[in-house]
Amino acid sequence: MTRILAFETSCDETAVAIVRDGGEIEANVIASQTDLHARYGGVMPEQASRAHLRAIVPALEEAFAQAHANWDGIDAIAVTHGPGLAGALLVGVNVAKGLALVRRKPLVGINHLEGHVYANWLDVERAPAFPLVGLIVSGGHSDLVLADGHGQYRRLGRTRDDAAGEAFDKVARMLGLGFPGGPLIERAAMDGDPARFKFPRAWLEDGSWDFSFSGLKTAVLHEVRRFDGLELPVADLAASFQAAVVDVLATKASRAAHDFGASRLALGGGVAANRTLLRVVEERAQLPVVCPPPRLCTDNAAMIAAAGYFRFRAGQRSDLALDVEPNLPIA
Numbered sequence: 207m208t209r210i211l212a213f214e215t216s217c218d219e220t221a222v223a224i225v226r227d228g229g230e231i232e233a234n235v236i237a238s239q240t241d242l243h244a245r246y247g248g249v250m251p252e253q254a255s256r257a258h259l260r261a262i263v264p265a266l267e268e269a270f271a272q273a274h275a276n277w278d279g280i281d282a283i284a285v286t287h288g289p290g291l292a293g294a295l296l297v298g299v300n301v302a303k304g305l306a307l308v309r310r311k312p313l314v315g316i317n318h319l320e321g322h323v324y325a326n327w328l329d330v331e332r333a334p335a336f337p338l339v340g341l342i343v344s345g346g347h348s349d350l351v352l353a354d355g356h357g358q359y360r361r362l363g364r365t366r367d368d369a370a371g372e373a374f375d376k377v378a379r380m381l382g383l384g385f386p387g388g389p390l391i392e393r394a395a396m397d398g399d400p401a402r403f404k405f406p407r408a409w410l411e412d413g414s415w416d417f418s419f420s421g422l423k424t425a426v427l428h429e430v431r432r433f434d435g436l437e438l439p440v441a442d443l444a445a446s447f448q449a450a451v452v453d454v455l456a457t458k459a460s461r462a463a464h465d466f467g468a469s470r471l472a473l474g475g476g477v478a479a480n481r482t483l484l485r486v487v488e489e490r491a492q493l494p495v496v497c498p499p500p501r502l503c504t505d506n507a508a509m510i511a512a513a514g515y516f517r518f519r520a521g522q523r524s525d526l527a528l529d530v531e532p533n534l535p536i537a
């Protein structure tokens with residue numbers, strides 16, 4: 207039995223988790239800063255790192271309480287060291303390094319994007335299988351990756367401009383819906399007609415696995431401006447925008463899974479919480495699709511513990527020189 211304690215502070219959630227054997231969640235504490243940042247309509251980096259500082263020790267104590275565990279039961283510490291906001295990552299990395307030193311525990315640095323893929327190992331009866339194609343769609347990233355085994359990734363494509371979640375957040379702001387935009391657009395879209403507005407899909411050149419969402423965002427803005435002074439058809443705009451994002455993500459991900467002979471298509475990241483995305487991916491993919499429940503799609507530390515378990519088991523260790531890497535790619 208191996209128990210990993212994990213920290214995640216790459217953006218606006220201060221998260222601490224304890225996970226057994228890479229899959230069984232014993233504690234999953236998420237101190238969200240959403241209310242703090244909603245006032246500004248986006249994440250304020252300075253405020254985020256100060257909030258992490260305040261929240262991280264209480265979150266650690268709560269995690270131990272939830273798991274009915276103490277330091278004796280912890281085999282290793284995993285921590286997100288990138289990608290993300292430098293000042294936010296610094297809090298988690300330094301707390302993890304300090305504790306690893308004082309408590310004499312092995313330390314494993316984890317890539318946040320890898321964590322999003324490993325959310326698919328949490329609380330499931332049957333773990334995903336390799337090779338898998340992963341669609342990682344969050345506020346900062348839209349990556350399509352091929353994984354041949356634990357820790358063996360090849361990035362097939364990425365966004366060339368806005369991340370999918372970023373597009374949701376910006377369009378939500380145009381529609382006056384608030385922050386974070388993803389869940390609000392999804393809810394508004396439920397009453398809308400996805401075919402009313404024909405928004406562009408950026409397929410890019412033949413054979414490219416990259417994404418682009420800035421043209422779509424601009425198209426929504428133009429449409430919004432045409433309603434100048436009139437009541438905005440928010441539900442139809444939200445549904446038509448969401449349909450365009452989902453169309454491109456689902457088409458490219460299921461095609462990549464097919465072309466690369468994957469045995470699983472795995473979704474992850476905040477945008478994977480979108481149930482329309484999951485439904486359309488399942489319709490189009492000709493292979494089993496795995497997707498975490500919404501609460502494990504968005505940022506959490508349990509996914510970092512799951513990724514940490516497999517790296518720890520493979521003998522990987524970080525030393526106290528582990529540093530934050532704000533632009534760390536997945537491969």
Ligand code: KG4
Nearest residue numbers: 344345346371387388389476477480504505
């Ligand atoms: O993975 P995540 O929690 O943080 C980052 O690593 O960025 O992703 C947050 C992003 C935000 O842009 C948010 O609007 C989006 O995920 N999101 C959603 C939904 N829930 C969160 N996008 C679409 N539909 C959702 N239900």
Ligand code: ZN
Nearest residue numbers: 344475476505
């Ligand atoms: Zn994330």
